[in-house]
Amino acid sequence: MGFVNVKKQEVLVKLVYYGPGRGGKTSNLDYINNKFKERIKTDMVSIKTHGDRTLFFDFLPVDIGKIKGFDIKIQLYTVPGQVKYNATRKLVLKGVDGLVFVADSQVEMREKNISSFNQMKENLVAMNKDIAKIPLVLQYNKVDLAEEGVPLLGFDTMEADLNSEIKVPSFEGSAVTGYNVVNTLKKAISLTMVSFKKELL
């Protein structure tokens, strides 16, 4: 439920980065934070454990400019990826307008990607949201590891695992180098704005 504030002429949009633990959700936000420093007036908020894992969420607000006189503020959140934190993931998903699913391209992460994706579907159903309707972009992260000889699943396998039914936009990416991080975000924002427009009309 995006929020339209007529008085302040602003639209608040909640985009959530979801995915398995250590998949690169926080790294995506870190990259965006560094890349668009001049547009981000607030510090990134991260609630982490001592081991530097996301405990609750990361939060990063980004102003993307005006549409028809309204300031569009995109609020980026990540969920904690570790399996045991599903209750927290559900809390962060409250009021979500659009999603980026960050999968880990490493071969050994295949099962974790699939189970995290399935759990995301279940969590959405519990909030009366349909994965087929909510704006969603997939990012197959860590493709940079190929250069170091780490075996990767490959685009086609990941598409077959995660995107065969829903057929949403997907990108190979690398949150560390920044490859496709911005494209993923842009696609997620544009899908979300289009879905808003549909709701408003």
Add this chain to the structure above:
Amino acid sequence: MYGVTQEQLDQIDALIVSDLIGIGVHSVIVVDVAGNVIAEHDDGKTDIQVHAFAALAAGNFAAVDAMAQLVGEQEFSLHFHKGEDESIHFSKINDDILLITIFGNDVSLGFLRLKTTEVIDKIKEMWQTTEF
């Protein structure tokens, strides 16, 4: 997606300024449970990163609600954090909206609670006439 009408926002703003900022509260933020800022006011001397604060406040409220359910309560409708100079008081306006006040030692907690309850009742009254 949802919105609040201009008229509703004007009424809420007027109430917050007269009944809360007027008694010495430093800052008042109305947020929804998704972390969106609906209204914000301060005494002109306070500088808070409102959007980050709202995200954390909504998360905090949701986490405490989840704890309430674990101990068999439906909810804890009021939360209060005491600091040395600044304190934070959270209360629920309805299932979707929270009223957060930040205040110093010059405002007593009892008086603040009384005022926030009054403000919440008035906001609820306003919204009874308009579908929210």
